[in-house]
Amino acid sequence: MDQLVSEYASTSEDSDDQTALKRSNQSKTSTQITKRSKIDLAPEVSLEDQRLSNAFYTKPTDTEIAFNIPYEDLSRPVNGPSNPFSTRVMNQNVLTGHVEEQVYSEIAFKTQQRTFASFGYARDPTLLDNVASGSAEFVGNVEKAIAMNGATIYDPTPKKSGPARLPKGDSAVLEGENAYKGPWTGYHGESIGTPVGPPEGAIRTQAEPVQNLKKQVEVGQETTVFHGQSEFDYQGRTYMHVPLDLDVNLLSEPGSQECFIPKRCIHTWSGHTKGVSAIRLFPNSAHLLLSCSLDSKIKIWDVYHDRRCLRTYIGHNKAVRDVCFSNDGRRFLSASYDKYIKLWDTETGQCIKAFTTGKLPYVVKFNPDEDKQPIFLAGCSDKKIVQFDINTGEVTQEYDQHLGAVNTITFVDENRRFVTTSDDKTLRAWEFDIPVVIKYIAEPHMHSMPAVTLHPNKKWLACQSLDNQIVVYGAKDRFRLHRKKRFTGHLVAGYACQVNFSPDGRFIMSGDSEGNMCYWDWKTCKLLKYLSVTIRNGVFAVDLAE
Template sequence: MELLIGYTSDSGSESEYEEKFVITASEGGDKRVNPLKRAGKLSKTELKRRRLQRKSKGPWGSWSSSDEEDNSTNGFRSESSSNSISGDKNIQYREDEDNDGKEDEVPLEDETSTLYDTQYQDKKFRRNLLTPLKDIDIDLYKPALSFKCYLPKRIVHTFDGHIDGCNTLKFLPKTGHLFISGGNDDTIRLWNFYGDKKCVRDYKGHSKALKTLTFVSDGSSFISSSFDQTVKVWDTEVGKVTKRLKFKSIPNAIDSRPLDNGNEFIVGLSNSKIMHYDIRVQEKNGLVQQYDHHLSSILALKYFPDGSKFISSSEDKTVRIWNNQINIPIKQISDTTQHSMPSLDIHPSENYFCSQSMDNSIYSYSMKPKYKRHTNKVFRGQKSSGYGIGLTFSPDGHYICSGDIRSKILIWDWTTTKLLKTITIPGKKPLTQIAWHPQETSKVLCTGVDGKIYMLD
């Protein structure tokens, strides 16, 4: 066939490719031209530009040292990094390092906070939100596993919540006399669990819906992430932002390292990377490590109670366990039949962790090597496919509780895996967030797409 004459597989040699195919009349040729040749003769500058454009930085890109030299003309740094590898993957890492984690450019006046409950002020008008009011008739400092819990039976109160849905819900650590929520109205609200059960303080500083929230270990501050691709660290009492981070992708998950007073936290991004920050470090805006072994968007992050390790879940249908600040997973939990797991939680005994799976099941894993799955502790009965349905444990570890896309709350016995209770919530919309009070025997909060927050007892 005529078209195959002079065929070459070198995609980078376009000038040679044209010389073999174009035969001019002055050379005595038959004026045959390559049908793939573009009209007009390209300059050397244009040929070089097109060669660089064709070079891929994806998983099929070249790994030779010459690619690093070519890509250096695209504006990437050429110096090596101790945390990166050679080739195009190294270049991609440097790009992320340059673009992710920069200071947010949102003006400070766009970040506001209002205190509504004046009973949380002393005579000198100093805020004391972290101290429970004296009229609460329950010990709020009991250690976990020290008291027996019971099944909630019905809805006893409904909080106003958020317009168009609530996306995250967390109790204040240890005491639980306050809880925090974030929703699609771009607002964070701190609620009084006791007394008048109204909003104590709100925090406004994100331009899009809230994605997730987490308190630091002592509750003095909390970290928020939003669909506006920012992460902010807030002072709980005064409502001031103490740290701002801007990313190129959505921060889907965050968690603060326990026993560290909020100095270290991790952020899971939709570009499959986990970024580790330490606010005590000035260089690189506090970035101390990047974990990049996942292949798809990060869904959930959870630290071990001692802060030595953390668990990550991703849309690549794997769960990985990492040592703190070491970019090599010590365990990858994966299976050909495994589904994505958008929620993680740790049992109060600290011997197990559970994951909510998209196949309408909750799976249990050991928190000790070999971190294996316990096939006799699988909880079924809920519908969770298509939504990030949360789960929670009772403080005594005897019950495990889950939301449902059918507007239901399901509670199982941890020992027997038997479904004990199903409570239907008004609204007929998915319940994605659920939390058991850390000091109460039978009080549970739940919320979801409806936006209202329900208290069960």
Template sequence: MSGPLTNTSSKGRVPTGYADEIVLSNASFKQLHRSVESATGPPAKKRKREAKGDPADVYGYRGPWAKYEEVRPDAAPDDEEEEVEYVVEYEEDEIEDIDRAPLPKGATDYAETGDGSEKSEFHGKSQYDYQGRTYMHVPRDLDIDLHSDIADLQCYHPKKLIHTWKPSSKPINQMRFFPGSGHLLLTASADAKIRLYDVYHDRELLRSFSGHTKSVNDIDFTANGEQFLSASYDRTIKSWNTETGQCLSRFSTKGNPHVVRWNPDPKHSWEFLAGMSNKKILQFDTRTGGDPIQEYDHHLSAVNTLTFCDENRRFMSTSDDKSMRAWEYGIPVPIKFVAEPEMYSMVRSASHPRKNFVAYQSLDNQIIIWGSSERFKQNNKKASLSSFRGHNCTGYAIDVAFSPDGNILSSGDTGGYVCFWDWKTCKMWHKIKASEVPVVAVAWHPHETSKVVTGDLNGVMKYWD
């Protein structure tokens, strides 16, 4: 072994000229030390301080002025031996003989998949119907008119399972119905794939989108559904054409994007926001690409949710710093900041379809309601009704969703349940055992009275009615 030994108390970087480092326990070091001593002679002596003495002894107390005494580095100390880590530095030609143990992965650091090149594949039976229309055409051969107004729609909680999809064994991170009609379902998975399904007819997989190398953690349709965004742990955000599968633009970020949202305002329909793990909210323009055109950087930890409100002129954000902030779109200074001692991190959000409220999944096992109008404050009436409780969400980013009429609020659960509450009374109406593992994704069909889709950590999606 030609490299020198270095005694360190932490795992530092290997100096220039060395290729790797191995951390040894005390026992391994002593065995190595004896072999080195037999070959090169005893090591240099190590200096150690003398005892400080008794402070009551005026003439014998040494304190911080105690001298050093000479001791050998392998001499046993007076009390229990201190645990010290030693680093052995190797030359490059010696690294080939070393067995490296795999490094532990973080909870969200999924293994890379693919080379990152964008491609899409059609999986359906036929790409065009008898009139030459693609799956973007809203079907009219159904029992329900997907073009009708839903103003008078009255919703009910689902009771039975009608279909199951299992695209992979990796967790389902997010699901989005096609805006308005809901005849298509877009899903994001931890296997780095995005998939598009037919909700009616054969309920088949229509198209898959590949281009990320790590878990895709959020997706979002434009208002017309022609494009969608995908955000991944590979630190990229990509814009896709829903019909052709073409990747339209790419955005690289310095942190992991946790949440992405298109601006619903037609005047800014080409812009979107991204909440990052590095505490920033970035605003991008798909016409120019590249760097963000605006940064909102007042949060103190990872950003979890972004919710547009007040006719899309403003948006609300929450973070792991246990705060809520409201912003004027395009102005990087908060107009409202709320951080109370009793607040927990709010990890998912859903806007009420007919009122100025936003439901937040709080990690203290409750769903809390905030006003999204001028005052941006917690709804005291809902708080007095003990909020929406009865489920467990601690430790997971579990989705919340409103029924199209706004009268039912739903959420997943770490015990594998899907829970349904009455909006007016905050009482739990019903819950369904949907899985044996946590249900993390929930979405209501935007045009049906009782259809809900759920996704769990085993990659299973279930459609309920």
């Protein structure tokens, strides 16, 4: 017991030592607390009540604001010294400055835009309050805007003051100075009934030299010029004979030989003084080339030997628009702006017969059937397709359904039908000798198609559309648009550039308004070649060999 008491009891010395130890620990703790830095977790706040302030201040770097601030406070300058290296404009919300949205309807904008294009002035769109009140300021020709009272294209414009009208007279007086004229009275300064123009003697003197200089080719006065040394060779053959001394067989089946994309221009035929409107190769052999021009002349050229002009046919008074060979090439038709269609002998140059309806013929086409060679069709400017009989010279049928001038005639379906295109942007199919349309195609997206060519397999029609593309239609019963066949990459808007195929049907080609030639692959519709050729008043030839 005494031991336990002695263990737990403390003497005065021990208590003094413990007290000294506690004091030393407290002194150490107090010294450590005084060395720590002060940490304040509360943010600094302004003592000024913002609700009692006249303005709200924001930082330039703020991206969100929890309360509405007037625009005047947002546009206040930044307090403090300015940054000399900063290039930012005050209140800039785009790279070039500050942009504000204006509430302006589309119809109002279109109205002011068309008004400015027509009259030269428009209302200022930035002054919305003035526009609503009707006292808006104008941009553009302000004087004209004031004179027209700010009228738009939809408002009635002030009428111009015209000449004063003569008095109607007294209704009780029938004759004399004050006779009643009623609604037939005229205006001051009119010269109705007074002859105008040069005196009669001057008219006669001016008309005489014009009559002397007037030289027109009348029907029956057609001429021809042969441009060679002799019309016959040593065997008595003319240029109509198909040459046999070439590396290619010209009388072989079309498409039996492989065709290639041309690489270069090998020859240019020049002789026309104006633009060439159409060219046609000689049927079956293609050893001759027939061309018609705006200089009212027709020329036939050699293709393979000397490549020179063989004969010129002179018989039209105005530009020749189209020519067409017969099946054997012995004869051809020519359509001119002098309203005549003439039948020529290819070998002798003699004009056999002339046909006319009094209208401009735009296209002529022989019926390809052998038993119907004396019949041809002509598309005219009076929206009609006229069928002529060469033997009698009379019109045997008229096809009248188009709403514009007829541009092309293409025979399809073993020549039992033909397809026509017109300036009315439609495509129509007809049964031959029956003036009833069997197929009518007119879509809102269609453009005029001034050139149409039949594919060698007789199944498709390639149409040159004036929206810079070639579209393809079926040549069978339905005449549907082939939407997957579309050839683009050339410019033909406003020009009737002809379309053609290679004899094997692998390639399709077209001219360009810039004088270029474009070649596409028929299957893939890929543009293969863009041949740049600059030709003026001539015909050029390209090398189709590999």
